Amino acid sequence: MECLVDQGVEYVFGYPGGAVLPIYDELFGDERIRHILVRHEAGAAHAAEGYARATGKPGVVLVTSGPGATNAVTGIADAFLDSIPMVVITGQVPTALIGTDAFQEADTVGITRHCTKHNYLVKDPADLVATVEEAFRIATTGRPGPVVIDIPKDVQIAVPSESKTLVAPGSHRYAPQMVAPADQIAEAIELIANAQAPILYTGGGVINSGSRASELLRKFQDMTNAPLTSTLMGLGAFPNTHPDWLGMLGMHGTYEANMAMNKCDVMVCIGARFDDRVTGRLDAFSPDSTKIHIDIDRSSINKTVPVDLGILGDCATVLEQLIEAWGDRSPRDLGEWKARIAGWRARECLAYPDRSKKDPKAIMPQKAVERLYELTKEKSPIISTEVGQHQMWAAQYFGFDKPNKWLTSGGLGTMGYGMPAAIGAQLGNPDDLVIDIAGEASIQMNIQELGTASQYRLPVKIFILNNEYMGMVRQWQELTYESRYSNSYSDSLPDFVKLAEAYGWKGIRITDEADLDASIMAMIEHDGPVLVDCCVAKDANCLPMIPSGAAHTEMLLYGDEVGGTMDDEAKALV
Amino acid sequence: MKIKSAESERHVLAVTVDNEPGILAKITGLFTARGYNIDSLTVADITEDHAVSRITIVTNGPPQVIDQIEAQLERLVPVHKVTDLTAAGPHVERELALIKVAGKGEARVEALRIAELFRAKVIDTTISSFVFELTGPPDKIDSFISLMRELGLVSVGRSGVVGMMRGAEGV
Ligand SMILES: Cc1cc2nc3c(=O)[nH]c(=O)nc-3n(C[C@H](O)[C@H](O)[C@H](O)COP(=O)(O)OP(=O)(O)OC[C@H]3O[C@@H](n4cnc5c(N)ncnc54)[C@H](O)[C@@H]3O)c2cc1C
Ligand SMILES: Cc1ncc(C[n+]2csc(CCOP(=O)(O)OP(=O)(O)O)c2C)c(N)n1
Numbered sequence: 001m002e003c004l005v006d007q008g009v010e011y012v013f014g015y016p017g018g019a020v021l022p023i024y025d026e027l028f029g030d031e032r033i034r035h036i037l038v039r040h041e042a043g044a045a046h047a048a049e050g051y052a053r054a055t056g057k058p059g060v061v062l063v064t065s066g067p068g069a070t071n072a073v074t075g076i077a078d079a080f081l082d083s084i085p086m087v088v089i090t091g092q093v094p095t096a097l098i099g100t101d102a103f104q105e106a107d108t109v110g111i112t113r114h115c116t117k118h119n120y121l122v123k124d125p126a127d128l129v130a131t132v133e134e135a136f137r138i139a140t141t142g143r144p145g146p147v148v149i150d151i152p153k154d155v156q157i158a159v160p161s162e163s164k165t166l167v168a169p170g171s172h173r174y175a176p177q178m179v180a181p182a183d184q185i186a187e188a189i190e191l192i193a194n195a196q197a198p199i200l201y202t203g204g205g206v207i208n209s210g211s212r213a214s215e216l217l218r219k220f221q222d223m224t225n226a227p228l229t230s231t232l233m234g235l236g237a238f239p240n241t242h243p244d245w246l247g248m249l250g251m252h253g254t255y256e257a258n259m260a261m262n263k264c265d266v267m268v269c270i271g272a273r274f275d276d277r278v279t280g281r282l283d284a285f286s287p288d289s290t291k292i293h294i295d296i297d298r299s300s301i302n303k304t305v306p307v308d309l310g311i312l313g314d315c316a317t318v319l320e321q322l323i324e325a326w327g328d329r330s331p332r333d334l335g336e337w338k339a340r341i342a343g344w345r346a347r348e349c350l351a352y353p354d355r356s357k358k359d360p361k362a363i364m365p366q367k368a369v370e371r372l373y374e375l376t377k378e379k380s381p382i383i384s385t386e387v388g389q390h391q392m393w394a395a396q397y398f399g400f401d402k403p404n405k406w407l408t409s410g411g412l413g414t415m416g417y418g419m420p421a422a423i424g425a426q427l428g429n430p431d432d433l434v435i436d437i438a439g440e441a442s443i444q445m446n447i448q449e450l451g452t453a454s455q456y457r458l459p460v461k462i463f464i465l466n467n468e469y470m471g472m473v474r475q476w477q478e479l480t481y482e483s484r485y486s487n488s489y490s491d492s493l494p495d496f497v498k499l500a501e502a503y504g505w506k507g508i509r510i511t512d513e514a515d516l517d518a519s520i521m522a523m524i525e526h527d528g529p530v531l532v533d534c535c536v537a538k539d540a541n542c543l544p545m546i547p548s549g550a551a552h553t554e555m556l557l558y559g560d561e562v563g564g565t566m567d568d569e570a571k572a573l574v
Numbered sequence: 575m576k577i578k579s580a581e582s583e584r585h586v587l588a589v590t591v592d593n594e595p596g597i598l599a600k601i602t603g604l605f606t607a608r609g610y611n612i613d614s615l616t617v618a619d620i621t622e623d624h625a626v627s628r629i630t631i632v633t634n635g636p637p638q639v640i641d642q643i644e645a646q647l648e649r650l651v652p653v654h655k656v657t658d659l660t661a662a663g664p665h666v667e668r669e670l671a672l673i674k675v676a677g678k679g680e681a682r683v684e685a686l687r688i689a690e691l692f693r694a695k696v697i698d699t700t701i702s703s704f705v706f707e708l709t710g711p712p713d714k715i716d717s718f719i720s721l722m723r724e725l726g727l728v729s730v731g732r733s734g735v736v737g738m739m740r741g742a743e744g745v
């Protein structure tokens with residue numbers, strides 16, 4: 001407990017059970033740390049992720065042994081893939097019982113070994129303090145990630161006679177490289193300054209690096225005048241309203257961003273990891289460019305795409321170095337390059353069909369997100385999402401101009417992430433408007449957390465784009481399996497309004513486009529949690545899209561005839 | 575549908591790690607989880623206080639995969655240092671093998687004669703068997719074993735490779 005207070009922990013997201021009762025007893029009546037009781041341990045882990053992403057501070061989770069720990073694993077794996085700082089304390093059976101298939105025993109350290117940045121089983125009470133300290137340092141420095149501390153019940157109770165240190169004080173065994181060597185900086189500046197068609201490709205690493213990195217990114221872009229695109233995870237690091245903003249790139253990115261990536265001569269990747277959703281077919285990915293990659297994790301560099309200049313370091317620090325090295329050079333005239341980009345922009349790839357073919361009266365989901373953005377942008381809301389088409393529409397049609405306002409499960413793509421993440425974000429930012437843009441299928445994966453928001457009087461909003469389908473799955477079935485909609489219809493849906501009311505929330509249903517604005521306003525104005533069930537067109541597809549195994553230049557756009565089947569090579573890709 | 579594979583190279587990696595529980599599982603698990611190959615792996619602690627272990631891993635893969643293996647190993651918190659002996663330059667590799675051969679008459683004499691040529695030691699003998707101890711680079715052991723196959727080979731135990739840079743420098 002004292003360790004957690006020392007680490008500046010305000011909230012612990014958790015769920016009690018036999019193997020953590022000693023810690024829960026310590027929490028009882030302690031005013032310094034607030035325990036948030038979730039309804040399922042998956043909710044605890046995602047809430048901690050949301051808190052971490054929205055505040056920049058580590059999220060803390062406390063769960064019991066066995067099922068408590070296994071229920072939290074999805075959230076731990078999610079935090080691992082999205083580089084979210086998190087410390088998870090799990091109870092364990094007493095040391096003497098470990099390995100005996102004791103009641104509620106699970107090999108937590110074994111199960112989480114490959115989805116944590118590091119994990120510990122603390123067998124000696126004397127190691128506890130140093131372990132907690134190191135866990136927080138590892139979770140929050142370098143490339144952030146989840147760290148699990150598994151503590152047997154007897155170790156929780158024991159009062160250590162002495163406290164050991166893991167390593168000699170002052171010398172840390174984990175010391176990531178932050179500053180880049182000067183020669184690499186000089187080489188990068190040379191390449192960027194001489195580029196005729198440069199592009200900045202930024203990612204979640206800029207958010208991880210702290211809000212200063214976003215400021216420096218804006219400054220560096222201003223100096224170089226280079227157009228900029230971002231991954232799903234990096235949205236908000238650069239303002240969506242800037243004329244050089246190309247929108248998101250990748251599978252559901254904009255035509256201009258993907259074309260510019262394909263045709264650029266110098267690519268500067270800042271804190272992004274060349275994910276397969278971003279690169280499309282690797283051998284056709286930006287074939288003629290010189291590539292610079294700034295990343296704090298050496299394993300991200302040259303992992304899937306070989307680069308010409310890998311720079312190991314922290315985004316903010318390296319950007320500062322680049323800005324200094326750039327000095328008072330004036331940006332090159334990029335007129336010709338920008339004119340080409342303007343040509344691609346003119347394709348208006350996000351202009352969706354006005355009406356659904358099957359149901360011309362239905363609200364288009366893209367429209368709903370656009371209106372939500374227009375009516376809330378003044379308040380600079382925090383947006384979380386679930387996973388599916390609605391997530392992509394949120395990324396495409398909601399604008400972000402500040403970091404830490406966009407919470408989404410990118411790497412693992414975990415349905416059920418959004419509501420608990422919104423709860424965590426709301427706790428960390430009590431005065432902000434927090435909205436989970438959800439799908440009717442995803443929201444049911446952690447629907448029980450409605451109760452958590454009620455209990456702590458959190459005014460979170462859920463905006464369901466209810467298309468009565470696992471829309472993303474339906475879309476792939478249309479593209480790949482000749483529209484055989486195997487198990488992708490959301491049958492037997494609950495009445496979401498009544499469900500919300502049953503938990504003490506306000507429920508609003510929108511079926512008519514004429515009510516869209518008024519209902520969104522009613523949602524914002526209500527001082528308390530609100531669930532909006534926005535019934536949208538069932539057949540809308542999310543475009544642009546780079547189909548599996550295709551190149552950036554082979555995007556499907558609105559108006560293209562889609563559907564049919566694919567060969568096995570393409571089908572094998574995810 | 576075809577599954578592609580690329581040209582492989584053999585590399586010997588020397589990895590120093592904190593000698594803590596679970597580290598070996600972390601490393602071997604990393605290889606399985608990410609689909610890398612392990613040809614051999616040896617481990618033992620090497621410092622007076624038993625705090626540090628040295629692990630020698632023989633792996634193979636295309637150059638880009640070898641680079642990823644090293645980067646992924648370095649990412650593990652308890653890993654101090656990864657040295658690719660194959661890439662770093664001249665180094666020695668040794669392996670120890672125990673080889674049991676059973677037979678009588680001509681074959682037995684021939685086994686002993688070849689063992690002498692290879693400087694293998696006899697560390698156990700009965701009227702009808704020998705246990706040889708042989709150290710050397712892996713290919714020497716390979717060829718000894720293949721000769722013994724003709725002469726009544728019963729069982730083989732190999733330690734896996736331990737490697738070290740030549741010269742005065744560390745690692
Ligand atoms: C349905 C679905 C569709 C998707 N479609 C798209 C899409 O169209 N486009 C898209 O972009 N994504 C898409 N994604 C998300 C995608 O799967 C990846 O999660 C995302 O592209 C990865 O973002 P990133 O490259 O910014 O890396 P992140 O996962 O955010 O990783 C951050 C990188 O920065 C590094 N880093 C961390 N901290 C620092 C620091 N302080 N300094 C320097 N470097 C640091 C890390 O080492 C890592 O390499 C989709 C996801 C889903 C679920
Ligand atoms: C836990 C989990 N299971 C399955 C999937 C695969 N999946 C991705 S999107 C999706 C459908 C989501 O449906 P919905 O929430 O209604 O969103 P929509 O696509 O309709 O907007 C599914 C099943 C996933 N991402 N996560």
Ligand SMILES: [Mg+2]
Pocket residue numbers: 388439440441465466467468469470471
């Ligand atoms: Mg849906």
